[in-house]
Amino acid sequence: MSNESTNTPKHDAIEQMARELARDCYQCGKCSAGCPVGERMDVVPNRLIRLIQLGHMAKAAAAGAIWECVSCQTCTARCPQNVDCAAIMDALREFSVLRGTASPEQNRTVIFQRAFLDNIRRYGRLNEVELIGRFKTKAFLNDLSIPMLFKDALLGPQMIRRGKFHLRGEKVRDRDVVTRIFEKCNQ
Amino acid sequence: MNIGYYPGCALHGSSNDYEQSVRACLGALGVNLCELDDWICCGATAAHSLNHKLAVALPARSLAIAERDGYDDLLAPCPMCSAQLIKARTALARDRALREEIAATVELPLEGRTEVLNLIQIFQRIGLERLKSRATRSLNEFKPACYYGCLLVRPPQALRFDDCEHPTSMETLLSELGAAPVEWNFKTECCGAGLTMCNERTVLDLSHKIISNAAAHGANCIVVACPMCHVNLDMKQADIERHYGIRHAMKVYYLSDLVGMALGLHENELGVNRHFVSTP
Numbered sequence: 001m002s003n004e005s006t007n008t009p010k011h012d013a014i015e016q017m018a019r020e021l022a023r024d025c026y027q028c029g030k031c032s033a034g035c036p037v038g039e040r041m042d043v044v045p046n047r048l049i050r051l052i053q054l055g056h057m058a059k060a061a062a063a064g065a066i067w068e069c070v071s072c073q074t075c076t077a078r079c080p081q082n083v084d085c086a087a088i089m090d091a092l093r094e095f096s097v098l099r100g101t102a103s104p105e106q107n108r109t110v111i112f113q114r115a116f117l118d119n120i121r122r123y124g125r126l127n128e129v130e131l132i133g134r135f136k137t138k139a140f141l142n143d144l145s146i147p148m149l150f151k152d153a154l155l156g157p158q159m160i161r162r163g164k165f166h167l168r169g170e171k172v173r174d175r176d177v178v179t180r181i182f183e184k185c186n187q
Numbered sequence: 188m189n190i191g192y193y194p195g196c197a198l199h200g201s202s203n204d205y206e207q208s209v210r211a212c213l214g215a216l217g218v219n220l221c222e223l224d225d226w227i228c229c230g231a232t233a234a235h236s237l238n239h240k241l242a243v244a245l246p247a248r249s250l251a252i253a254e255r256d257g258y259d260d261l262l263a264p265c266p267m268c269s270a271q272l273i274k275a276r277t278a279l280a281r282d283r284a285l286r287e288e289i290a291a292t293v294e295l296p297l298e299g300r301t302e303v304l305n306l307i308q309i310f311q312r313i314g315l316e317r318l319k320s321r322a323t324r325s326l327n328e329f330k331p332a333c334y335y336g337c338l339l340v341r342p343p344q345a346l347r348f349d350d351c352e353h354p355t356s357m358e359t360l361l362s363e364l365g366a367a368p369v370e371w372n373f374k375t376e377c378c379g380a381g382l383t384m385c386n387e388r389t390v391l392d393l394s395h396k397i398i399s400n401a402a403a404h405g406a407n408c409i410v411v412a413c414p415m416c417h418v419n420l421d422m423k424q425a426d427i428e429r430h431y432g433i434r435h436a437m438k439v440y441y442l443s444d445l446v447g448m449a450l451g452l453h454e455n456e457l458g459v460n461r462h463f464v465s466t467p
Binding site: 014017036037040067068070071072073074076077082084086087090091093094097108109110111112113114116117120124125126128132135139151152155158159162163164165166169170172173174177178180181182184185186 | 196197199200201202203204225226227228230231232233234235236237238239240241242244245248292293294337338340341342343344351352375376377379380381382384385386387389393422461463
């Protein structure tokens with residue numbers, strides 16, 4: 001366990017999971033060599049794994065790299081030690097979000113994914129129009145980027161013309177069970 | 188042939204052209220899709236990135252519904268959905284304590300019996316011989332780059348489908364129907380997937396490399412079996428062209444589009460007229 005005083009039992013559980021996942025890594029570097037976004041990463045995957053092995057979970061989770069990861073699973077597929085590197089990246093993101101350590105730019109991804117899950121919690125299925133609205137509003141309040149706010153604005157009419165927008169969105173009948181699943185999983 | 192069907196959010200949302208294509212194509216082959224009652228979202232990247240419990244529980248709820256309603260097989264044409272469903276099923280199969288915990292969470296009994304299939308597997312199940320015998324038109328004008336992306340084949344530990352580094356199932360299928368798939372290098376590279384909205388730079392870069400490599404190897408179209416790959420390669424292609432100052436004009440078909448055309452369906456019946464990159 002890292003001796004960070006801000007850690008809650010939830011942090012400790014995720015760190016424990018990450019250390020378990022990282023245990024067999026012998027630093028061959030194949031994960032980093034095959035990573036399609038390795039060149040954009042400040043700390044490449046094998047180094048993140050080493051940090052976890054050495055007990056520096058918080059340091060690893062503060063790396064911008066974890067928000068560059070595209071979850072393509074190439075690292076996991078190629079690991080000679082069967083280390084689920086993609087699951088380690090997930091654990092680092094979960095840890096980072098609990099800590100609130102993402103930078104404003106990385107935070108865009110966090111905002112998007114949070115808005116996505118919030119949408120599912122309420123409806124059971126994705127309402128794309130609402131997701132885009134929420135993401136754009138919250139991302140704008142986060143970084144005040146005007147280009148980001150209007151990016152893809154021209155796509156809207158083209159999508160409507162192609163019948164690709166579901167304006168009302170779908171809802172499942174048993175939304176209460178979805179809410180309860182979220183509550184249990186957030187404990 | 189009746190089969191359980193898990194459309195997922197994309198096919199009921201902005202990728203409804205993919206659903207149109209899958210329904211038209213499989214309908215022509217006599218496959219009846221029985222949509223899973225009150226299915227819920229698989230949670231996609233958001234769930235596995237932010238909450239590892241939800242990443243199992245959300246797909247497990249739909250798996251439990253499929254089991255309750257007696258489906259042995261469940262078609263999930265979106266690889267994000269199918270991978271999440273299969274990963275949940277795999278995790279549940281090897282851990283009885285987890286299975287009991289998740290069954291309590293999703294409020295349905297759950298054994299993990301239902302098998303989850305991707306679109307290619309449905310065609311394999313129908314059989315190449317039967318497909319060929321139903322074909323009314325040769326696909327000989329198509330030189331597709333068959334693009335698998337990530338989640339049809341990875342992680343192989345859970346998915347156990349085709350060769351994860353050099354898959355050939357789409358090539359085999361389309362060759363039988365007269366097409367001439369090209370050999371190329373990017374068939375399992377990532378397009379950037381769900382980062383389209385929040386990290387566009389990465390998506391444009393990765394998708395540009397994929398389209399460029401397909402073109403360099405003589406492909407006259409790219410074939411996908413994934414709604415997100417289609418969004419990034421087709422819908423975002425104009426942005427890619429603007430960003431890199433290059434004209435690709437590379438058509439991107441769903442696998443069911445080409446199979447459907449071989450069966451004699453018109454492009455418009457398959458929703459091809461709703462794609463962004465149009466025939467030059």
